[in-house]
Amino acid sequence: MKESKAMRQDLVDVKELFKNTDQYTGRTIKVAGWVRSNRNSKNVGFLVVNDGTYFTPLQVVYSADTKDFDKLGSINVGAAVIAEGKLVATPDAKQPFELQATSVDIEGDSTPDYPLQKKRHSMEFLRTIPHLRARTNTFEAVFKVRSLAAYAIHKFFQERNFVYVHTPLITGSDAEGAGEMFEVTTLDLNDVPKTEDGKVDYSKDFFGKETNLTVSGQLNGETFAQAFKNIYTFGPTFRAEDSNTTRHAAEFWMIEPEIAFADLEDDMELAESMLKYIINYVLENAPAEMEFFNKFVDKGLIERLHNVADNDFARVTYTDAVDILMKHNDKFDYKVSWGTDLQTEHERFLTEQVYKRPVFVTDYPKEIKAFYMKLNPDGKTVAAVDCLVPGIGEIIGGSQREDNYDLLKKRMDELGMDESQYDFYMDLRKYGSTRHAGFGLGFERCVMYLTGMGNIRDVIPFPRTVGNCEI
Amino acid sequence: MKESKAMRQDLVDVKELFKNTDQYTGRTIKVAGWVRSNRNSKNVGFLVVNDGTYFTPLQVVYSADTKDFDKLGSINVGAAVIAEGKLVATPDAKQPFELQATSVDIEGDSTPDYPLQKKRHSMEFLRTIPHLRARTNTFEAVFKVRSLAAYAIHKFFQERNFVYVHTPLITGSDAEGAGEMFEVTTLDLNDVPKTEDGKVDYSKDFFGKETNLTVSGQLNGETFAQAFKNIYTFGPTFRAEDSNTTRHAAEFWMIEPEIAFADLEDDMELAESMLKYIINYVLENAPAEMEFFNKFVDKGLIERLHNVADNDFARVTYTDAVDILMKHNDKFDYKVSWGTDLQTEHERFLTEQVYKRPVFVTDYPKEIKAFYMKLNPDGKTVAAVDCLVPGIGEIIGGSQREDNYDLLKKRMDELGMDESQYDFYMDLRKYGSTRHAGFGLGFERCVMYLTGMGNIRDVIPFPRTVGNCEI
Numbered sequence: 001m002k003e004s005k006a007m008r009q010d011l012v013d014v015k016e017l018f019k020n021t022d023q024y025t026g027r028t029i030k031v032a033g034w035v036r037s038n039r040n041s042k043n044v045g046f047l048v049v050n051d052g053t054y055f056t057p058l059q060v061v062y063s064a065d066t067k068d069f070d071k072l073g074s075i076n077v078g079a080a081v082i083a084e085g086k087l088v089a090t091p092d093a094k095q096p097f098e099l100q101a102t103s104v105d106i107e108g109d110s111t112p113d114y115p116l117q118k119k120r121h122s123m124e125f126l127r128t129i130p131h132l133r134a135r136t137n138t139f140e141a142v143f144k145v146r147s148l149a150a151y152a153i154h155k156f157f158q159e160r161n162f163v164y165v166h167t168p169l170i171t172g173s174d175a176e177g178a179g180e181m182f183e184v185t186t187l188d189l190n191d192v193p194k195t196e197d198g199k200v201d202y203s204k205d206f207f208g209k210e211t212n213l214t215v216s217g218q219l220n221g222e223t224f225a226q227a228f229k230n231i232y233t234f235g236p237t238f239r240a241e242d243s244n245t246t247r248h249a250a251e252f253w254m255i256e257p258e259i260a261f262a263d264l265e266d267d268m269e270l271a272e273s274m275l276k277y278i279i280n281y282v283l284e285n286a287p288a289e290m291e292f293f294n295k296f297v298d299k300g301l302i303e304r305l306h307n308v309a310d311n312d313f314a315r316v317t318y319t320d321a322v323d324i325l326m327k328h329n330d331k332f333d334y335k336v337s338w339g340t341d342l343q344t345e346h347e348r349f350l351t352e353q354v355y356k357r358p359v360f361v362t363d364y365p366k367e368i369k370a371f372y373m374k375l376n377p378d379g380k381t382v383a384a385v386d387c388l389v390p391g392i393g394e395i396i397g398g399s400q401r402e403d404n405y406d407l408l409k410k411r412m413d414e415l416g417m418d419e420s421q422y423d424f425y426m427d428l429r430k431y432g433s434t435r436h437a438g439f440g441l442g443f444e445r446c447v448m449y450l451t452g453m454g455n456i457r458d459v460i461p462f463p464r465t466v467g468n469c470e471i
Numbered sequence: 472m473k474e475s476k477a478m479r480q481d482l483v484d485v486k487e488l489f490k491n492t493d494q495y496t497g498r499t500i501k502v503a504g505w506v507r508s509n510r511n512s513k514n515v516g517f518l519v520v521n522d523g524t525y526f527t528p529l530q531v532v533y534s535a536d537t538k539d540f541d542k543l544g545s546i547n548v549g550a551a552v553i554a555e556g557k558l559v560a561t562p563d564a565k566q567p568f569e570l571q572a573t574s575v576d577i578e579g580d581s582t583p584d585y586p587l588q589k590k591r592h593s594m595e596f597l598r599t600i601p602h603l604r605a606r607t608n609t610f611e612a613v614f615k616v617r618s619l620a621a622y623a624i625h626k627f628f629q630e631r632n633f634v635y636v637h638t639p640l641i642t643g644s645d646a647e648g649a650g651e652m653f654e655v656t657t658l659d660l661n662d663v664p665k666t667e668d669g670k671v672d673y674s675k676d677f678f679g680k681e682t683n684l685t686v687s688g689q690l691n692g693e694t695f696a697q698a699f700k701n702i703y704t705f706g707p708t709f710r711a712e713d714s715n716t717t718r719h720a721a722e723f724w725m726i727e728p729e730i731a732f733a734d735l736e737d738d739m740e741l742a743e744s745m746l747k748y749i750i751n752y753v754l755e756n757a758p759a760e761m762e763f764f765n766k767f768v769d770k771g772l773i774e775r776l777h778n779v780a781d782n783d784f785a786r787v788t789y790t791d792a793v794d795i796l797m798k799h800n801d802k803f804d805y806k807v808s809w810g811t812d813l814q815t816e817h818e819r820f821l822t823e824q825v826y827k828r829p830v831f832v833t834d835y836p837k838e839i840k841a842f843y844m845k846l847n848p849d850g851k852t853v854a855a856v857d858c859l860v861p862g863i864g865e866i867i868g869g870s871q872r873e874d875n876y877d878l879l880k881k882r883m884d885e886l887g888m889d890e891s892q893y894d895f896y897m898d899l900r901k902y903g904s905t906r907h908a909g910f911g912l913g914f915e916r917c918v919m920y921l922t923g924m925g926n927i928r929d930v931i932p933f934p935r936t937v938g939n940c941e942i
Contacts, residue, residue, distance in 0.1 A: 006736040007906060013700075015632060032732040033700075034903045052699035052731075053632055080903040082732070107732070108874065108904030115902075131691075131895040132902070134698035143695070147635040154625050161486060161524055164618040168933040169640070169707050170653070170722055172940045182641070182677065184653045184684065186711045189663050189671045200660045206653065206711055206721065207940035213655065220602075220933055220942065224614070226505075227605035228523035229484075236640050236707065240657045240677055250677065251641055260523075261503040261553070261578070265477035403579065424602040424942045431586075431603070432505045432551040433579030435478060462639040462691055469643045469678035471691065471895045 298452025398439025769923025869910025
């Protein structure tokens with residue numbers, strides 16, 4: 001064991017104190033963290049110190065016995081401190097223990113105008129300081145849960161031997177025409193080079209062609225599923241949509257598993273297991289954070305999540321769902337009939353009022369779904385599935401893919417697609433085609449669902465929305 | 472337990488057969504996969520079937536007892552098949568067991584001109600078919616190891632209670648001026664809107680300002696480290712550099728941990744533990760793939776990796792390293808002297824010839840390092856560290872960050888930086904500043920190091936390099 005000169009070797013995480021309290025009680029230890037509050041009287045003072053490793057903070061008590069006692073009362077909220085002292089059990093107090101400090105060193109002080117004073121701040125205000133808001137209870141909980149949920153997803157798929165594939169972000173194709181795209185270029189916009197016929201001369205661009213930011217990794221993912229059988233992607237995707245809503249961001253993360261030798265039923269079973277796994281993982285690994293959401297953000301959250309984790313998801317075909325919804329058309333802004341796409345109001349009605357749990361809606365009319373979805377024997381619908389959850393609406397969209405070369409080509413012809421861009425995709429139907437399926441989970445919607453947070457801007461560290469790209 | 476109509480319920484993964492052979496031997500089972508080869512004589516035939524779940528394929532034997540025997544001989548390489556039959560131990564053969572098929576159903580045939588016939592293909596050729604190359608041994612192994620290495624990284628950090636942060640991809644700042652950037656825009660390049668003074672009118676762009684693809688998530692990561700103490704990023708980064716080398720890609724993934732209440736020593740200990748963890752995880756979880764690399768790609772790979780995992784990394788200051796290198800200046804294209812940046816040839820000489828293991832080089836001249844690195848007491852060098860590994864050179868670059876507001880501002884002034892872009896970053900030094908440190912690991916270089924693959928294009932599913940953005 002080599003000797004370390006590292007700063008950290010003497011420090012104990014607050015998490016450690018709560019997990020292995022017996023081991024530390026009565027011992028002299030050193031804890032570093034940030035001051036959430038500092039209150040004091042003549043003879044004693046209390047620092048609430050959070051070091052980011054645990055949701056519950058540590059109470060540090062200072063008194064006349066503490067070194068430089070007279071200076072500690074003026075430590076500002078937000079300051080970074082290193083406190084040394086004995087950890088003492090406090091069976092009669094709210095917190096289980098406290099640190100009785102022999103010294104409190106100021107690592108870096110804060111100022112009286114620190115924006116996060118101990119009071120309630122509006123979400124709108126906190127959005128203006130994304131570099132600081134993770135220091136509040138709400139955002140500490142949100143971003144911890146976000147991190148755990150991301151890990152739960154990796155864990156779920158890796159335990160099932162899925163291969164994680166990094167599909168490309170910069171793309172030369174428009175994928176599936178799924179949405180408005182951002183262009184990526186190194187051309188000088190002040191002086192765009194033009195060809196003789198006055199068009200942009202993309203041969204001068206970095207890739208020698210027009211390129212965009214991806215809206216989905218699915219088509220690339222399919223190519224790897226035809227090698228590994230089970231794959232998933234987990235990466236950023238982009239939509240340049242001018243929609244200023246609580247559910248849309250220009251940059252967000254998606255999970256797109258793809259499974260070969262599989263049909264729509266396999267797809268739904270995978271989606272259901274995955275959602276349940278994520279929920280259970282987060283409930284187990286962030287109990288304090290989830291209690292916080294349940295109490296302050298979304299009452300009933302934990303019960304609802306347990307309900308989802310413990311029960312089978314409902315299933316209904318689009319056709320049957322439309323029959324149900326049409327009976328309630330008086331309630332909707334957009335009236336439903338067979339062939340119309342379902343709006344969020346319809347989706348939420350189905351999952352919240354009709355089924356009161358998550359529901360898979362399957363077999364949509366081919367006209368309202370993407371070209372690559374497998375045509376059902378009825379010739380009218382495709383093997384698509386949307387998973388709707390209470391409070392959100394659609395959280396997952398998936399399908400069995402058209403694996404028949406001729407049918408896929410026919411559909412692309414009907415839609416007038418530029419097939420030269422899809423040679424690679426057609427190759428998958430020429431060389432060892434398999435029944436296969438997959439889905440996409442919008443990660444931010446998943447985090448909103450897990451936390452009860454109502455605005456996508458509040459579950460992304462540095463959100464990008466139309467007109468907003470700060471820090 | 473509800474009854475499933477799913478296609479997969481009857482299928483057994485090849486991995487299962489190898490992991491739990493006893494459980495399946497003598498049983499009738501069904502396996503789906505792709506045909507790697509099909510050889511046959513009058514009375515018997517052999518399909519080598521790989522289903523992507525395991526590196527070693529399954530041998531499927533068909534004979535006159537197999538349904539439609541006379542049709543099976545013409546199954547093309549690349550075809551997807553579903554074979555049913557009894558798993559039989561073959562103690563005298565090369566493979567431990569085989570499937571004696573009662574039926575082989577063709578899920579999707581291939582064609583005689585399938586590009587991946589059973590012969591050696593050049594890497595250059597395989598790069599032209601990124602949608603198919605994962606079906607070869609080499610790329611099956613590469614992308615499996617890539618997936619496992621990615622998971623190992625998450626596992627390492629999550630087990631240590633680090634918070635995974637998704638830093639933004641689209642950015643309004645130029646981060647640290649670390650490299651050439653791609654511009655992101657929704658403006659029509661055929662008709663770029665201009666302001667009255669003839670400049671691009673970015674108020675018309677999606678975000679109302681000029682935006683680029685990020686070159687690093689570090690500065691954003693630092694803001695979260697000052698809330699959570701321990702964070703890491705793992706996401707794509709971009710460089711629009713016109714360098715057509717075996718080690719540069721325009722789009723690649725980076726891991727950037729950041730730790731608060733920590734110094735350069737903590738940083739190095741973290742980097743060393745992480746690299747060792749990844750190596751051990753991959754050696755344990757992909758033994759067949761690693762044997763393959765060791766045999767066919769890079770002889771000595773496994774021994775070298777074990778050597779790294781089992782020994783302490785060397786440490787040397789830049790100043791001492793320069794003294795060593797200057798004695799060998801006759802060997803180098805670029806001559807070394809104090810103040811020059813180290814080139815790959817110098818880095819490899821240090822790690823391969825001098826230390827014969829990974830080495831941390833620390834305390835570089837401030838002039839050749841980034842503005843945010845902490846000034847050492849000597850006033851000349853900064854608390855930077857590069858980790859050099861044999862066969863690659865620099866794999867990790869990190870530093871302790873300048874946490875002193877005045878010193879950081881002074882350095883930015885010296886460099887003539889636009890400080891208005893860095894208000895958020897300066898805030899971290901105003902409100903509870905801590906000693907803190909971090910590093911960046913280029914994920915592709917890490918995968919090259921783990922596999923012995925010599926070209927970055929061969930460790931990325933769909934590589935993006937200058938002039939190349941296919942599929």
